[in-house]
């Protein structure tokens with residue numbers, strides 16, 4: 513079996529007195545989409561920078577595709593694609609020239625510019641200057657740039673943050689396509705719905721530490737409470753809410769009581785969201 517796409521082994525980083533990343537360890541298998549979830553300042557970007565060779569860990573090490581990132585950054589960088597939250601494009605060049613420049617840097621000779629621009633919904637706009645692009649267009653161009661070298665691993669740092677729904681959906685579609693192509697995706701986000709829909713597993717990070725790492729389904733099973741919420745008509749005719757926790761010894765009796773003795777108007781089953789679980793584990797929200 514091939515080695516994992518990403519191995520983080522006790523990665524640690526400090527800015528002055530601040531321990532931003534505190535002995536983080538995890539593994540991402542090839543072809544997996546891992547969501548890295550945490551609030552502002554949790555240490556997500558710092559972790560990504562260590563994984564991609566932009567910051568040298570204070571201690572610990574990162575292996576990408578079996579290669580030590582600190583020892584062989586160039587070798588690793590040729591095989592990954594990185595898209596950061598802050599646009600770092602050449603604004604006075606056209607979108608196409610930005611991509612061509614990157615292709616030259618990576619020695620990619622058979623770049624199909626038209627196809628690449630089409631994938632991110634920028635076909636017909638390749639000759640526009642990047643400075644004339646909207647925020648969403650720049651973000652999509654950065655994704656395109658991260659794909660130029662057909663990376664084995666894609667690092668996407670908050671790729672849909674602040675985008676309109678159409679741009680965000682275009683980016684999610686590309687993420688799924690890349691995973692189907694066989695790429696591994698490391699997705700940093702504080703959007704729990706996005707993580708829930710896209711990721712095979714999610715890691716919760718808080719104050720520089722991983723507090724949980726599992727599939728969204730297992731996290732909900734382990735930490736979440738499934739429940740039924742009903743709206744019923746009260747004695748004075750007003751609407752009241754009843755909540756019944758599922759999977760308890762008394763659940764069946766409570767459900768029977770509800771249906772036999774109350775006038776039920778609506779009935780919905782609900783499960784914990786990743787946000788609920790994050791709050792339960794850390795005492796704070798993701799936003």
Ligand SMILES: Nc1ncnc2c1ncn2[C@@H]1O[C@H](COP(=O)(O)OP(=O)(O)OP(=O)(O)O)[C@@H](O)[C@H]1O
Pocket residue numbers: 527530532550551552553554555556557558559702
């Ligand atoms: N260059 C820096 N100098 C000093 N402190 C920094 C620097 N970069 C980040 N930090 C601090 O390190 C901690 C982790 O920051 P980091 O950017 O990794 O968090 P994050 O989870 O990516 O947050 P966000 O969601 O806001 O991007 C924060 O407390 C932040 O203020």
